[in-house]
Amino acid sequence: MAEITISQEDFNKFKEFFYRKTGIYFEESKRYFVDKRLIERIKETGSESFRDYFTLLRFQASGEELQKLTNCMTVNETYFFREEHQFKCLVNSMLPEIIKQKDRNKRIRIWSIPCSTGEEPYSIVIYLLEWWRDLENWDVEIIASDIDTEVLQKAKAGLFSPRSVQHLPANILRKYFEKKGNDLYQISQDLRNSVEFTRLNLNDPTETKAYRNFDIIYCRNLLIYFDDISRRHAAEIFFDALNSGGFICLGHSESMSRISSLFKVVKFPDAIVYQKPEVL
Amino acid sequence: MGFVKKSDDMEIHGDERKRERDLPGLLQQLQEADPAIRRWAVRDLAQYPEAVPHLIDLLNRETVPFVREAVFTSLVTIGSLSAVEGLLSCLRSDDAALRNETIEALQNLPDLVVPFIDKLLADPDSDVRILTINILEALKHPNVEDWLIKVIQQDPHVNVCTTAVDVLSEVGTEKALPALEALKKRFPGETFVQFAVDTAITTIRGA
Numbered sequence: 001m002a003e004i005t006i007s008q009e010d011f012n013k014f015k016e017f018f019y020r021k022t023g024i025y026f027e028e029s030k031r032y033f034v035d036k037r038l039i040e041r042i043k044e045t046g047s048e049s050f051r052d053y054f055t056l057l058r059f060q061a062s063g064e065e066l067q068k069l070t071n072c073m074t075v076n077e078t079y080f081f082r083e084e085h086q087f088k089c090l091v092n093s094m095l096p097e098i099i100k101q102k103d104r105n106k107r108i109r110i111w112s113i114p115c116s117t118g119e120e121p122y123s124i125v126i127y128l129l130e131w132w133r134d135l136e137n138w139d140v141e142i143i144a145s146d147i148d149t150e151v152l153q154k155a156k157a158g159l160f161s162p163r164s165v166q167h168l169p170a171n172i173l174r175k176y177f178e179k180k181g182n183d184l185y186q187i188s189q190d191l192r193n194s195v196e197f198t199r200l201n202l203n204d205p206t207e208t209k210a211y212r213n214f215d216i217i218y219c220r221n222l223l224i225y226f227d228d229i230s231r232r233h234a235a236e237i238f239f240d241a242l243n244s245g246g247f248i249c250l251g252h253s254e255s256m257s258r259i260s261s262l263f264k265v266v267k268f269p270d271a272i273v274y275q276k277p278e279v280l
Numbered sequence: 281m282g283f284v285k286k287s288d289d290m291e292i293h294g295d296e297r298k299r300e301r302d303l304p305g306l307l308q309q310l311q312e313a314d315p316a317i318r319r320w321a322v323r324d325l326a327q328y329p330e331a332v333p334h335l336i337d338l339l340n341r342e343t344v345p346f347v348r349e350a351v352f353t354s355l356v357t358i359g360s361l362s363a364v365e366g367l368l369s370c371l372r373s374d375d376a377a378l379r380n381e382t383i384e385a386l387q388n389l390p391d392l393v394v395p396f397i398d399k400l401l402a403d404p405d406s407d408v409r410i411l412t413i414n415i416l417e418a419l420k421h422p423n424v425e426d427w428l429i430k431v432i433q434q435d436p437h438v439n440v441c442t443t444a445v446d447v448l449s450e451v452g453t454e455k456a457l458p459a460l461e462a463l464k465k466r467f468p469g470e471t472f473v474q475f476a477v478d479t480a481i482t483t484i485r486g487a
Contacts, residue, residue, distance in 0.1 A: 232356065
């Protein structure tokens with residue numbers, strides 16, 4: 001079999017196609033990353049060239065290969081309690097603000113997107129159990145979404161590497177995890193049952209319109225992969241998804257103010273977050 | 281109390297999603313008093329390029345920020361020549377916020393804006409020329425420096441020139457230095473021009 005290469009034209013063609021399908025935009029600087037994964041998938045599918053593979057990608061009715069490729073192209077580096085100040089902010093500031101206005105009969109809804117292998121939503125669960133006393137007075141629903149179906153499977157299984165749990169205090173690790181073999185930790189069944197995992201493409205309006213009535217959204221280190229227009233769309237989606245007065249947390253290098261004026265900046269002691277105005 | 285799953289809230293509720301979502305229905309909803317309905321219509325109209333004139337019309341009278349923002353997003357998504365023409369017309373608005381938002385939107389459509397730049401830089405209204413330079417500031421195009429050099433060589437208005445000098449101090453190269461030096465001679469009595477040009481030259485040489 002001849003060596004498979006990706007030409008500049010192939011890269012451009014793929015970049016445009018993938019952007020239209022997922023909203024994820026690859027700059028020229030990502031060329032090596034993209035080429036490597038494309039070549040892996042070309043070989044894996046038995047395609048003879050980029051052209052063959054691209055035809056499969058575009059016309060396969062099931063969309064299975066596009067999903068597999070998307071899984072390869074998304075970066076899933078995460079760990080428990082990453083940017084922990086934002087979880088402190090959740091229990092110390094955001095939730096106390098939310099419950100001031102909220103009807104006691106309604107549940108509090110938190111959305112983690114992208115949730116990757118589950119470290120973020122499970123960190124939220126642990127933080128609420130450990131450090132939010134009002135949990136006993138409220139129903140809380142946690143939805144965790146990702147475009148990558150493989151990471152969702154991993155998240156549901158709840159098995160984590162030592163690297164993933166390395167920032168957890170020892171007592172938390174003992175309390176909520178069980179050691180499996182030499183190298184893995186499994187989060188307890190109760191915690192696994194407390195998160196609803198869903199597959200979601202943020203770039204597909206037919207999928208996103210079902211996501212409504214959230215009080216808090218964690219969307220960290222996703223928008224950095226989007227171009228300006230996709231970021232604007234994402235901001236509109238989060239605006240729709242949040243209740244008035246709801247909050248959104250972004251990654252430390254991301255700023256909603258540079259994307260959209262829909263939200264106001266709120267400086268809490270533990271973190272800077274963005275709020276959907278209460279009066280629109 | 282504690283953790284729960286599978287809320288009914290995941291279902292789509294609310295009157296706004298039960299309305300007509302074809303083109304005539306959506307255009308009709310642009311006239312609704314409820315801004316949430318107008319916003320939904322605007323967002324759905326992003327799939328109808330023929331809605332551009334209606335969106336531009338709404339932009340010029342809409343006062344609710346979250347509706348206005350959705351209009352810009354939809355126009356950028358449509359990304360057609362007529363969307364750009366409509367946006368360019370907003371540069372003449374008396375509403376400063378609208379002009380600034382328009383610049384941001386146009387910066388997202390570089391390929392479509394480029395054919396209009398020469399004409400805009402020759403516009404009789406100096407404010408439009410200044411706003412055009414603001415568009416150039418974030419436009420990823422190889423001609424940006426040449427356009428700015430031409431402005432400081434030819435534009436008669438001092439504020440237009442100093443705006444161009446500001447942008448040149450960020451994007452300019454040694455190529456711009458002769459035109460910058462010459463600009464000081466074109467406005468010898470304007471101390472601010474001397475200061476801005478010297479700053480730009482220092483920045484470019486230091487870069």
